[in-house]
Amino acid sequence: MPDNPQNTDRPKGAIRQENERIILSAAEDVFSEEGFRGASVGMIAERAGVPKPNVYYYFGSKEELYKRVLEDICAAWLDSAGEFDDAADPKAALTAYVSAKMDLARARPKGSRVWATEMTRGAEHLSAYLRDAVDPWVKAREATLMRWINAGKMAAVDPRAYIFMIWATTQHYADFEAQITHLNGGKPLSDSDFAAKKASVIAMVLAAAGL
Amino acid sequence: MPDNPQNTDRPKGAIRQENERIILSAAEDVFSEEGFRGASVGMIAERAGVPKPNVYYYFGSKEELYKRVLEDICAAWLDSAGEFDDAADPKAALTAYVSAKMDLARARPKGSRVWATEMTRGAEHLSAYLRDAVDPWVKAREATLMRWINAGKMAAVDPRAYIFMIWATTQHYADFEAQITHLNGGKPLSDSDFAAKKASVIAMVLAAAGL
DNA sequence: AGCAATCCTGACCGATGTGTCACTTTTCTG
DNA sequence: CAGAAAAGTGACACATCGGTCAGGATTGCT
Structure with missing residues (x-):
């Protein structure tokens, strides 16, 4: 060799x-x-x-492998982040984004859990990505949410807390899949179960913002 | 020895x-x-x-130590779970519960992250606890939420999805503390920052249920 | 077919991990 | 104070880990 x-x-x-x-x-x-x-x-x-x-x-090395895995996950994250289209109206934009996030949680639960475990270790391997991609994205969407709030198109929420709520609630279905399965009589959510939860999450997230 | x-x-x-x-x-x-x-x-x-x-x-052994740590975390979880008092009205009960969960996330972020990492491994060490304590608790609160919904005291939400949203959103402040810190210019949330987020979370969770 | 490039893999090395133990030191108790 | 109990700890055995390497096997190209 x-x-x-x-x-x-x-x-x-x-x-x-x-x-x-x-x-x-x-x-x-x-x-x-x-x-x-x-x-x-x-x-x-x-x-x-x-x-x-x-x-x-x-x-x-193990580390290079890990970085490659993380890169792939970040690409998927960015993909779904693109669904938060700020030219649309709040309801349409948030519906699309939450929908995409729920789909990602369903399609890539392990990726979400890798992200989560890297978070628990302090996110050292994600710090550049958080700084260069996530932070600007969050700031831009905060601005968008504030614009909508000021235009009276949605309720006045803390934009950042709202974004965190979206992330938390959608990723929960991936990260805590074991818990959800345990609480579902030991069976994973079926596709139709998941679709119902997805619809509920979208409705609740919209309602949280008065939409 | x-x-x-x-x-x-x-x-x-x-x-x-x-x-x-x-x-x-x-x-x-x-x-x-x-x-x-x-x-x-x-x-x-x-x-x-x-x-x-x-x-x-x-x-x-390492495993016994781990189990002891988990037991302690479960006790804290039960503590905050007791704040969801189903004799109260929805707004008061949910406010108290979300408040307690946010306080726990703030006071015990590492405990929350141990719980989360055990989840990502399939929650083997938590399966008895999930079955014996968490599952009954969830079922009882689902019933309570349904009672409130049927009495017209809150909007019709999927009770389980709603509970997951509460858990996800509150624990996010512990589990993703590294991310939140990164996105906060590298500084942890101050006590007053956190109090503001707590208030926002409570408001959004209540709004999600039409309260 | 011949050769270069790529791929595969058993054996190996030093570092690190779980757990043990004989013995020493400290604390407690009557 | 003496002796028992509790606590402390350096050294150790064996297992596992990240990573390496020589050499064989396979693939691709001319």
């Missing part, structure tokens, strides 16, 4: 692409359960069905 | 009580950051300022 610490500079072949995908998926699983420090590369390799040195072949 | 696997059967002395308190507190810190598997007894011992074998002297 050639000495090449810059694994990411290698040309992409079909095998590489497939194996990276498999390993990243397994890593997301294991990191979501045990966090960065609690997850072992051995567990990830086993989950992915590859030998452990292969994980190092494709990713230079 | 005598061979006594039943450490918890020993009479409690002042030194023991103090050292257990210190170790439990340190354990809560470390478990909240790295979760069960990622936390090491060595880290906990260092955080507590005691030699590692002393941690084993007072607690039989």
Whole structure:
């Protein structure tokens, strides 16, 4: 095996692409359960069905693998964040955003949990992203919410507290999936159960802002 | 040192009580950051300022220590749960409950994060507690909310989704403290900042239920 | 087919983790 | 004060971890 610490500079072949995908998926699983420090590369390799040195072949280190997983999650977060279109009216914009967030929670619960575990460790690996992407996004939406409030289009809420409520409530369905399942007689929410909860969340979030 | 696997059967002395308190507190810190598997007894011992074998002297194993930490957190959870008094009217009862939950999030953020990390691992260590304490509590409060809804005292919401919203929104201030701090210019919320957010959360949760 | 590049993997290394234990020191009690 | 109980702790055994590497196998290209 050639000495090449810059694994990411290698040309992409079909095998590489497939194996990276498999390993990243397994890593997301294991990191979501045990966090960065609690997850072992051995567990990830086993989950992915590859030998452990292969994980190092494709990713230079546990940390590099973790960063790649986080990047992917951040991209998904940004995707849903784009649904908060501030040219629309409050009800339409918030409905779309909460809807997208609920869909993301449903489609990517483990990603959400990786994000959550990184938060509990102080979010060191997310600090640049929070500063460069999340913070500006929050400030822009605060401004939008204030504009709507001042135009009398929605009730006067603390914009930031409102945004936190949206995040918390939607991500709860991913992050606390185990609790929700336990409280649902040990069964995960079915698609129709989830759709009903989604509708309820949208309604409540809108009502919280007088919409 | 005598061979006594039943450490918890020993009479409690002042030194023991103090050292257990210190170790439990340190354990809560470390478990909240790295979760069960990622936390090491060595880290906990260092955080507590005691030699590692002393941690084993007072607690039989890492797992026993973890269970003790969780028990303490569950007791706090039950404390705040008692504030949801179903003899009161909806507004008073919900205000009291959300207030208590916000206070708990503020006073015990690390406990909340231990709870959250145990959730991300599937909540195995909490399954009995969820079944025996949380599930009955949720069912009783669902019934209460339905009674209020049917009496026309509050808007028709999905009771369970509403309870999840309360949990999510209040615990968010603990679980995502790192994010909130990052988004607050790197400074933790001051007491007055937090009080304002608390008031906003209470208002929004009430509004979500038409109160 | 030959060769280069890529991929795979058993064995290995030093570091770190859980837990133990013999022994020492300190505290408590009669 | 003496002895028992409680508390403290350096050293240790074994397991697991992050990461490495030589060499074999497979793939891709001319």
